[in-house]
Amino acid sequence: MEEYDLTIIGGGPIGIFAASYANLRSLKVQLIESLEQLGGQITALYPHKNILDVAGYPAVEGEQLVKNLVAQLQQFKTTVKLATLVTDITNPAPNEFIITTNRGISKSKAVIMATGKGRFEPRRLPFDGTLTPAIQKHIHYALNQPAIFQGKRVLVAGGGDSAVDLALQVNALAKQTYLVHRRDQFRALEHSVAQLKASTIIKTVPYLIDSITQAADGSLAVTLKKLRTDETQVIVVDEIIISYGFISENKMLQAWSVNVAQDPKTLNVLVNQELMTNVAGLFAIGDVSQYQGKTDLIATGFGEGPLAVNAAVRGFAPNQRGPIHSSSLKIANGEIEK
Ligand SMILES: Cc1cc2nc3c(=O)[nH]c(=O)nc-3n(C[C@H](O)[C@H](O)[C@H](O)COP(=O)(O)OP(=O)(O)OC[C@H]3O[C@@H](n4cnc5c(N)ncnc54)[C@H](O)[C@@H]3O)c2cc1C
Incomplete structure (x- = not known):
């Protein structure tokens, strides 16, 4: 059986970026997407819309943002499985998930769901x-x-x-x-x-x-x-x-063996500050996740990816040091010293 450190389910913008970040942490990662192309809602619903609220871009066309995300991911050797639907997840032991898709079974130490709003169609x-x-x-x-x-x-x-x-x-x-x-x-x-x-x-x-x-x-x-x-x-x-607007439904989770807590009204997945669900080692980021004050924005999801990836690593490799940028910077008397 194929084995991974991390499995990311959903190749929308948030799943793609989380997969890139997981590579920066040198994880063996697989990204699973049910459609034949990456990009999630952006590719399917608004490839030519100008997106105005992504950091670093005065405006970026949806299609271009997805191209850039994919180019960022392609810097690394990542297993990307397209046209592959996750149909079940079991959690037989701590740090062990079995992921079943329409194309086979694999094993992973942690799982991040970036499955968006499920199936969607325009109203x-x-x-x-x-x-x-x-x-x-x-x-x-x-x-x-x-x-x-x-x-x-x-x-x-x-x-x-x-x-x-x-x-x-x-x-x-x-x-x-x-x-x-x-x-x-x-x-x-x-x-x-x-x-x-x-x-x-x-x-x-x-x-x-x-x-x-x-x-x-x-x-x-x-x-x-x-x-x-x-x-x-x-x-x-x-x-x-x-x-x-769009009508969407996220009922597929109810068929999975892992018992993930969902908001009964929105069916979004409830997570804590580390984006972890009620199941240890299983995380939810992007539109599928819910916590107080959650806003369904690409910018929000981009921030959630690294939080979830780092928390996942802490879960299965607690002795591994976490990343700190500019660790040599020290604050002295309110001034930043190098
Ligand atoms: C018309 C429109 C305009 C928008 N404009 C903006 C904007 O200007 N700025 C902004 O910040 N946000 C905007 N949004 C919201 C933004 O698109 C979402 O917040 C974003 O797409 C969420 O990304 P995601 O990766 O979490 O989910 P999604 O983009 O929904 O991607 C989820 C992916 O998971 C896959 N998937 C689901 N279940 C499975 C499964 N079981 N197995 C395998 N794959 C699975 C789906 O096929 C999908 O590709 C807009 C949304 C719409 C509809």
């Missing part, structure tokens, strides 16, 4: 299924091919971070962008809301999409209904982007 327009294929062709749930929107009239629906970011990004290409939201306020980063206010995007609030029809020239007439009134208005556009 669709409630009447999406009743629309003709010709209309559906112009309804998008992600910004996969930005070039489609060049010189077009585009309606973006939604009011969260992603909707505002998408509208701003599309507006740089489109002839005219409309942003339709069912509330008066947009729930995005204040910086993005300020950019939205200053932009040429036409904001229509509080409205919901009521129906969509197609004219002979292919354009879409979108009827919007003002909330709690009978007032309607029609906007004619070429493309529609729906950004109503």
